[in-house]
Amino acid sequence: MKIKLQRYKDVEGANISKVVMVFEDTETTSCDGLKEILRCIKEEKHFSGKKNEIYTLTNVENNRVVKSILIGLGEYKHLSIDLIRNVSAKVMKEITAQKITNVAMYIDQFTSNTPELIKAMTEAILMSAYRFDKYKSEKVSEVLKEVTLVVNNEADINVLMDNVKEGHAVAEGNLLARELVNEPANILTPAELAERTVTVGKNCGFEVEIFDRKEIENLEMEAFISVGKGSANEPKLIVMRYMGNPEDKNNILGFVGKGLTFDAGGYCLKTAPTMWQMKTDMGGAGAVIGAMSSIAKMKIKKNVVAVVAACENLISGTAYRPGDIINTMNGKTIEILNTDAEGRLTLADAVTYIIRREGASKIIDIATLTGAVGGALGNVVTGVVSNNDELYSKLEAASKKCDEKVWRFPAFDEYKALLKGNNADLANITAPVGGGAITAGLFVGEFVEEKPWVHLDIAATAFSEGTPNKEYFTKGATGIGSRLLYELAKID
Structure with missing residues (x-):
């Protein structure tokens, strides 16, 4: 599985499935195209942003099925590096179950501790995909091929790639x-x-x-x-x-x-x-x-x-x-x-x-x-x-x-x-x-x-x-x- 980094401005609008992490106590999201949708979903109580809560939106863009998966982080005050690890791993399992091959994970809303977050998410993405099936006749095939971590526009991609390398x-x-x-x-x-x-x-x-x-x-x-x-x-x-x-x-x-x-x-x-x-x-x-x-x-x-x-x-x-x-x-x-x-x-x-x-x-x-x-x-x-x-x-x-x-x-x-x-x-x-x-x-x-x-x-x-x-x-x-x-x- 390949993990790469891109700035928000370079990936926004692309026809690719998305993962957006959402806090329970705020309606803000880094993905502009989902802000109004998220507000409506919360008002209708389909999704609240509670920890590990998952909600999937499906759309068709340029003759392609594109999904937006919302994953809850709970209240902002409880945010931790290991919460990000666990939530990242949980949403990876959902992505695999939905047979998504390429996905962009938006983390540009996290303006502090970005290097540690990137390292932790890389760890979680790779560790959650592990299966010990080498002795089984029917093996689980790897569906997810590429994950793009979307960081803020000011980020130094070359520096942050060192954190991806360490997470690997x-x-x-x-x-x-x-x-x-x-x-x-x-x-x-x-x-x-x-x-x-x-x-x-x-x-x-x-x-x-x-x-x-x-x-x-x-x-x-x-x-x-x-x-x-x-x-x-x-x-x-x-x-x-x-x-x-x-x-x-x-x-x-x-x-x-x-x-x-x-x-x-x-x-x-x-x-x-x-x-x-x-x-x-x-x-x-x-x-x-x-x-x-x-x-x-x-x-x-x-x-x-x-x-x-x-x-x-x-x-x-x-x-x-x-x-x-x-x-x-x-x-x-x-x-x-x-x-x-x-x-x-x-x-x-x-x-x-x-x-x-x-x-x-x-x-x-x-x-x-x-x-x-x-x-x-x-x-x-x-x-x-x-x-x-x-x-x-x-x-x-x-x-x-x-x-x-x-x-x-x-x-x-x-x-x-x-x-x-x-x-x-x-x-x-x-x-x-x-x-x-x-x-x-x-x-x-x-x-x-x-x-x-x-x-x-x-x-x-x-x-x-x-x-x-x-x-x-x-x-x-x-x-x-x-x-x-x-x-x-x-x-x-």
Whole structure:
């Protein structure tokens, strides 16, 4: 789909279908030809401009059917960037349903924050069009070919096209994350995830290095290796490097994504009805790969390294067991009380690697880690544990840029005390006293070696079985985290 910009004076009067955004508490519209019509429609109460309300006018111009779609924004005082994202996505679905191939979206009435609006609308237009139908015999064909964003007559088109470009890059990172998470585990093995990451790196402009099982063993990443021992598909350590600011080599932002391409739970087996969803247990990996693609495409002047410890947690004669005591790259020992608390084990070694071998000065780990986070926050907000107020504040600022909401959990010493093992330094689960999302995050925090660190638990936000809570998401993977990490890299 092509997205372009034109000034109002250059597009007005063209025989092209239009989208006009309308506030509930004003009759003004940027499209001159619709002002009187809109007034009449409001007076007749056919359309009021309430948020997400849609009304279509159909006309014939020069032997062509031309439609004007009105979409409500609600009251002006509630206008926000994410409202524009959601409304844009909703009207895109309506345009697709009406089989419109070319459309002009009028945004010239928004005289403030135009660059952010253009970026947000570009994101929404592209993200709302996504479908995962590659394995279906009958695929949904793309109807909409071109969207023209109509800006005010004084706008500098060349400058604003940079915002379209950024919106493209951010949306494509999100869609890459979704595509990876939606893939079935028989296709997306650790090796396949590694190969696709290599391809993304070549296409987008970042370095990728893949470590095989023997190399992982040589790194003494026993916790990571232990989780993958039950699978015939060997683990892969995926390392991505983007050095956008070589003059500041000591300042490296480190992303660590959980990469369980399938998690059956090991000997602490998951229940059958929802086990199919465990193909999504690499949602953190998808997020960091998507973020790295966006960062590299936009040539952000920052140094960013990302690590994914990719493996499968299955059952076999070689699988690790409850009661095992294993070592870590860090040197701390872990007593395995539950083989389904595996993600924190892979993250522990990946965090140690990114600090000791890649020199990361700040760490963000992102993982579909616990069911407890959904019990605490539902599927609207990502739970966060952090040891650094400044880094968390930057994350919060980034979340407001992309409206991927975050909420910081407490990290009191009383929670940390629960991590101690009876027969080893740490236990991989705590007694059933609640706070599981907190203690799981703090377990990872035991390996950050006092570096500024943020942990993101996306177990409840990375995938939607029903109706997603954003118009620009679709059923299935949401790609949560990719846009958030990109915005953080820009800020940090």
